Amino acid sequence: MVSKEKLKKQVSKTADAMKTGVKKAAGKGRNKSVPPHRHCRMCHVPIDLKRDPPICGEENCAKDWEKNKKNERMVRIAFFVFVIIFMAPLIYATIVGR
Numbered sequence: 001m002v003s004k005e006k007l008k009k010q011v012s013k014t015a016d017a018m019k020t021g022v023k024k025a026a027g028k029g030r031n032k033s034v035p036p037h038r039h040c041r042m043c044h045v046p047i048d049l050k051r052d053p054p055i056c057g058e059e060n061c062a063k064d065w066e067k068n069k070k071n072e073r074m075v076r077i078a079f080f081v082f083v084i085i086f087m088a089p090l091i092y093a094t095i096v097g098r
């Protein structure tokens, strides 16, 4: 559970970090805002916005991306199963308990 106070603190912290980030960028004489772009999900080099999958094209990154995708699917399935196992008795009790 996250307390409201903690959340507030975190939000202001993030806002401050963003402010200083913008200041730094402006100080270097760059564009005021960073142009829209994305990063390779594996090695974080900047890549084209429309790139799909969002990786840079390095062989290692492609391999890791595939691995990650499989992992993500497994996690999703595991989560889904967990939710069903957890919810089923509740739903059952709600239906039968009436």
Ligand SMILES: [Zn+2]
Binding pocket: 040, 041, 042, 043, 044, 045, 055, 056, 057, 058, 061
């Ligand atoms: Zn990469």
